């Protein structure tokens with residue numbers, strides 16, 4: 001019998017049908033193809049390939065690690081994909097073995113607990129080749145930083161089902177990415193690092209999943225680590241249970257399944273001992289986890305026989321087909337060529353009949369895709385339950401409903417938490433403006449920001465009131481959220497003037513009191529740094545809420561704080577310094593709470609240039625003892641640019657371009673003999689945390705400079721008297 005392959009243009013329905021047909025007793029076509037692939041690829045020694053990639057050899061017998069050195073999409077064979085179950089398939093009458101159709105699930109967790117790595121391993125169970133670690137982290141910044149920034153979905157077959165998995169970011173700043181995809185799924189894997197246990201963002205994502213009524217499956221990950229013990233896991237499980245209960249989980253949700261896994265080693269088991277043994281001795285795979293998933297994640301609820309409707313959860317841009325709207329088909333079927341409409345979100349306030357929901361646009365489905373490991377694969381049709389990307393709509397956006405023309409009511413969408421922080425993005429009007437970038441005007445910046453806000457759902461972009469079209473307010477969830485956008489724009493050759501971040505206050509509607517965003521901070525530090533960290537956070541109005549000696553990894557003390565977001569801007573660098581780089585810190589939005597009062601400024605004075613020109617070794621040599629310099633010699637500077645930090649509190653204005661006076665006297669040394677300490681390089685992130693209210697960050701493709709907003713020293717002095725900056 002010929003093996004089934006993912007066919008270009010095939011419908012998911014057809015794939016499912018075929019999957020059902022191949023559920024049992026089929027030849028393992030996969031095993032026949034795998035050795036061919038491994039043999040033809042590069043000869044990287046297996047030992048040089050991470051263990052996960054070696055696992056990918058699936059039916060290839062585990063010898064062909066090098067076979068994955070080249071990225072290669074294996075046209076997934078449903079028959080082959082079930083290699084793990086083939087051996088014991090006969091007589092398997094478990095719920096998992098009987099399951100058919102589609103299952104949609106998200107992988108959610110705190111940052112770095114192993115979501116993307118787990119998805120690599122799960123995909124390989126569906127016979128898909130994963131040639132690089134963390135395959136789904138496929139954009140440049142994700143690869144560089146080793147973190148997931150945006151949610152992405154991928155589809156792979158398992159047993160008689162098609163699984164659609166959504167990888168989500170774990171960093172608190174990208175929490176909006178988790179919220180927006182939970183409408184697409186019917187279950188989730190809650191990953192927890194078995195040594196770290198539940199962390200701040202575990203709580204956040206779990207809360208969102210429970211609110212949506214999902215039944216999380218707990219995956220205790222990284223059990224390959226030596227310090228994972230039975231007692232430790234029991235402790236983590238009990239903390240998780242308490243967390244579920246504290247977050248209002250129903251009895252059904254509290255009855256969660258726990259699977260022990262090592263995403264890196266590609267091993268999962270319902271039994272910790274067995275999982276650890278397989279990590280040590282080899283063998284094992286992800287089948288136990290996938291089977292729990294089939295048993296516990298319900299099939300999507302909608303009927304394929306109703307009219308077509310789909311809630312838009314993501315917007316993407318494809319260089320060939322243009323704009324793509326992605327979501328789960330809620331009801332009905334659709335195919336390429338169908339006429340569909342997009343409707344605005346139901347706010348819950350519409351009066352039925354009297355105020356029909358507005359149509360945003362009517363269009364035709366020009367292309368339809370699913371995704372295999374981030375690679376788009378065309379389809380011809382889709383049905384209720386499928387997660388697909390649709391081309392052909394120009395205006396439909398996240399939370400809109402795409403539906404057949406007969407549908408009148410849009411689907412309800414979950415609201416996304418509001419932004420907590422804002423920055424102003426303006427045209428770069430410094431003396432060096434326009435030299436290094438290509439995208440310089442207010443118009444191009446505005447267009448780019450609008451395009452970003454379309455796909456980046458937790459971001460809001462506004463024109464600055466009374467501005468002349470060259471300054472825009474960008475609101476987001478945190479410094480990193482906005483920092484990533486700035487970094488991307490730099491790479492696209494934009495030049496920008498960025499103001500320091502300011503938190504977004506709210507007013508309590510009942511009491512009229514000012515409220516500010518508060519964050520939960522969990523820090524794990526060695527005992528000798530406990531005092532310093534507590535002091536640094538108390539200065540920032542942080543309250544210590546919990547302290548567990550030896551509660552962190554490696555016997556570190558775990559400290560929990562509730563701290564105003566405004567106090568945490570730029571805190572990471574201070575924390576690293578305070579703990580000599582040994583501490584670990586995580587933050588996560590907690591709530592809006594009473595304004596905690598004003599905070600003292602905690603930065604030293606700036607060293608500001610009074611001249612425009614090129615720095616000299618001579619001038620910098622004279623300045624060096626006064627503080628820390630941010631620029632070296634022969635660097636372009638301008639009046640009002642911050643070139644260093646004073647070792648004292650007050651601001652210092654200097655001329656770093658001064659040349660040595662020429663005299664007839666023979667000097668004992670000359671410029672060339674002056675040796676300078678290398679300047680302190682300021683990264684974008686540091687700059688965001690560093691600048692004060694009357695300062696700006698000049699961002700160009702090649703430089704990050706700090707400057708006073710007002711470049712003229714005299715004007716600065718007169719406005720400084722007004723004070724009152726937050």
Ligand SMILES: Nc1nc2c(ncn2[C@@H]2O[C@H](COP(=O)(O)OP(=O)(O)OP(=O)(O)O)[C@@H](O)[C@H]2O)c(=O)[nH]1
Nearest residue numbers: 111112113114115116117147148170222262263264
């Ligand atoms: N020892 C061990 N390390 C693991 C395991 N799974 C993941 N890691 C490592 O943990 C780190 C983070 O893995 P990722 O998969 O990027 O984690 P993530 O949850 O996707 O991270 P974000 O998307 O940034 O939140 C990487 O260095 C992985 O190699 C595991 O099972 N065992």
Ligand SMILES: [Mg+2]
Nearest residue numbers: 115116147148
């Ligand atoms: Mg990730």
